[in-house]
Amino acid sequence: MSPNKKIRIGLRLQFAIGAVVFITFIVISFTSFFVATYREILEKKLEEKGVALTQTLSQNSQSEYFLWLKNGENLKGILRGVVGEEQGSGEYKEVHDLDVVYGAFFDEEKRPVAKRASRSFNLSPVRIAKYLDKERIQSQIIYQDNEKLMLISIPVTYLKEVSSDEELVFEDVMSREESSERTVIGYAVTVLSFQNINESLKTIKKYVAIFLSIIAGVSMIMISFMVGLALNPIKRLLIGIKHITKGNYGHRVHVTRDDELGDLAEAFNFMASVIEKSNRELEDYSRELENKVRQRTKEIEDMQLQLIQAGKLAAVGELSAGVAHELNNPIGGILGYSQFIVEKIRKNPEEVKKNIASIEKYLSLIARESQRCKRIIRNLLRFSRASKMEFEPTDINIVLKESVDIIASQLETKNIRFEMSFQKDLPLTQSNANQLQQVFTNILINAQKAIGDKADGSIRIKSFLRKSKEDEQHDCIEVFIQDNGCGIPKENLSKIFDPFFTTRKTGEGTGLGLSLSYGIVKDHGGDILVESRERQGSTFTIILPVIDIRT
Amino acid sequence: MRILIVDDEIIIRALLLDVLKSDGHEVDAVGNGYDALKLAKKNDYDIIFSDVHMPEMNGYELLTQIKSHHPQMAVVMMDSYPEELSERCMRDGAFHCVHKPFDISELRKVIKSIEDKKHSGDVS
Numbered sequence A: 001m002s003p004n005k006k007i008r009i010g011l012r013l014q015f016a017i018g019a020v021v022f023i024t025f026i027v028i029s030f031t032s033f034f035v036a037t038y039r040e041i042l043e044k045k046l047e048e049k050g051v052a053l054t055q056t057l058s059q060n061s062q063s064e065y066f067l068w069l070k071n072g073e074n075l076k077g078i079l080r081g082v083v084g085e086e087q088g089s090g091e092y093k094e095v096h097d098l099d100v101v102y103g104a105f106f107d108e109e110k111r112p113v114a115k116r117a118s119r120s121f122n123l124s125p126v127r128i129a130k131y132l133d134k135e136r137i138q139s140q141i142i143y144q145d146n147e148k149l150m151l152i153s154i155p156v157t158y159l160k161e162v163s164s165d166e167e168l169v170f171e172d173v174m175s176r177e178e179s180s181e182r183t184v185i186g187y188a189v190t191v192l193s194f195q196n197i198n199e200s201l202k203t204i205k206k207y208v209a210i211f212l213s214i215i216a217g218v219s220m221i222m223i224s225f226m227v228g229l230a231l232n233p234i235k236r237l238l239i240g241i242k243h244i245t246k247g248n249y250g251h252r253v254h255v256t257r258d259d260e261l262g263d264l265a266e267a268f269n270f271m272a273s274v275i276e277k278s279n280r281e282l283e284d285y286s287r288e289l290e291n292k293v294r295q296r297t298k299e300i301e302d303m304q305l306q307l308i309q310a311g312k313l314a315a316v317g318e319l320s321a322g323v324a325h326e327l328n329n330p331i332g333g334i335l336g337y338s339q340f341i342v343e344k345i346r347k348n349p350e351e352v353k354k355n356i357a358s359i360e361k362y363l364s365l366i367a368r369e370s371q372r373c374k375r376i377i378r379n380l381l382r383f384s385r386a387s388k389m390e391f392e393p394t395d396i397n398i399v400l401k402e403s404v405d406i407i408a409s410q411l412e413t414k415n416i417r418f419e420m421s422f423q424k425d426l427p428l429t430q431s432n433a434n435q436l437q438q439v440f441t442n443i444l445i446n447a448q449k450a451i452g453d454k455a456d457g458s459i460r461i462k463s464f465l466r467k468s469k470e471d472e473q474h475d476c477i478e479v480f481i482q483d484n485g486c487g488i489p490k491e492n493l494s495k496i497f498d499p500f501f502t503t504r505k506t507g508e509g510t511g512l513g514l515s516l517s518y519g520i521v522k523d524h525g526g527d528i529l530v531e532s533r534e535r536q537g538s539t540f541t542i543i544l545p546v547i548d549i550r551t
Numbered sequence B: 001m002r003i004l005i006v007d008d009e010i011i012i013r014a015l016l017l018d019v020l021k022s023d024g025h026e027v028d029a030v031g032n033g034y035d036a037l038k039l040a041k042k043n044d045y046d047i048i049f050s051d052v053h054m055p056e057m058n059g060y061e062l063l064t065q066i067k068s069h070h071p072q073m074a075v076v077m078m079d080s081y082p083e084e085l086s087e088r089c090m091r092d093g094a095f096h097c098v099h100k101p102f103d104i105s106e107l108r109k110v111i112k113s114i115e116d117k118k119h120s121g122d123v124s
Ligand SMILES: Nc1ncnc2c1ncn2[C@@H]1O[C@H](COP(=O)(O)OP(=O)(O)OP(=O)(O)O)[C@@H](O)[C@H]1O
Pocket: A314, A318, A442, A446, A447, A450, A483, A485, A486, A487, A488, A496, A497, A501, A502, A503, A504, A508, A509, A510, A511, A512, A513, A514, A515, A537, A538
């Protein structure tokens, strides 16, 4: 789920681990309590058994008092019935209680009389003697090599009446019997091992451990199953959230639970429906907006077209005076010379024949001036022709030249020097020559007006091919039109391309020239830049991408 | 008659030179107002034909200069804007206005009327 490599401990695992730790803790404390209690009971039992055994020893020995006199040989027989054989002899091994590891008789003076051990038992009689008590049954925990053992001693007593017909050896004892007193004649001692208890407790512990593992395992499985069940709706919610994130707002989660998770799912579904609704509204809104934008764009385009027309008219109006002046001069020449020739022929045909060279001169002047009229009219027509957006391979240099011609011939530009440097072999580019001519003439007219009556006016016109650095980009033709006129104040620089922005007197400028030019250049995929300094002049740069000639 | 032609258009200058010379007048032609004033100072012209649209000094300026320094010279203005021209030229003391393009007979008429006036002693 998460992209980082850190190991994730899911809720399910967290719950399972928690449960196992908890159960283990409970079971361990219960087990230790149980084992402790059980050990206590077992030890009590062992003690009781030890005491009973020792009592048996004591009674057996006491009924055979004489045995004591035989220096313990016979007492050994009694011990044999209680204490198992030493390792290796194996005679009674099975029949005897394995808890008893040692049995012995001590005499009155606490000296060992007879002893028997079921296994290596190296507790010295002197040490055992310390635990013997004449008055009562002693039960004592002792340690041999760190092994816990239980020592039980019982005083062996002799009753006078019981042995009245027996021969008495000890005077003192006899006298005591007469007073019906019990006399201590020795001690019966057994030592029991806890080994068996430990063993059985070990078994119990083993079983408890197995039981515990089973419980833990089962509970882990059960808990993870239950947590899984509880997590299921959460997983579905997670999937739902992913759907919503991806934009699939119609997604709903199906959780039919009557608890907090059910509430959560319901809340989620509600949220999703709210998002879906608002998203739909948003989509509707943006579609509406798009439509509006499209409509507006069309309106603006229409307006642009109208502007182009209006701008053209303005430029035509601007030029018409100059055009009239300019056309009238050659026509005046043509008219005058033709009248003059006709006059001469009528008056004196002979002289005309003689002086035919002058007539030829007049006629060639007429022809030249007619050509001039033709050129002016052609330019004018191109300029005012209803512009279809027809692009054809165009030599920008030619368009520039013609624009300059129009300006130079039709406006008062006698004080202005035109410096032209056109890059040779400019590639042809797809464009609309009429429109580009409008652009150039508009900018040239502005330059001419910026120079006004100023002496030393100059307009530099330069064309230049800028090769593109990357292959994908078009090469660009850059046209610079630089004047040394009045310049444009900084605050106006950003406005000059706005339609109807003009600083001219009313009636003298429509403010459409540059906005129209801008639109045209944009239509050609190009751009117009302007640089200007007040009182020093302006430079307009027209950038036109070279678009390959269509096949 | 002594005539000065002022026009920045070569073709007009050439035409007027050719026509008027063949009519027997003494004709000079210049391309701008300064040269015209220089010549007017030197020579006593009877008529000055001047274009209105010229660089540096236009026809109106030339007209006022001529009228103030050489009021005896008849100035005939030539231009393509009929209304504007007539109004202003007459106010500023021009003898007549010729609208381009003109017939050469019209020029001759103007010259004739100036000649007539000159003989009767009334110029301007
Ligand atoms: N070369 C220039 N030097 C100084 N100012 C300029 C130059 N070109 C344009 N401007 C300024 O930009 C303004 C807008 O120019 P634009 O060509 O759009 O309109 P216009 O020339 O005023 O009117 P129209 O071109 O319609 O006759 C001009 O009024 C002028 O103030």
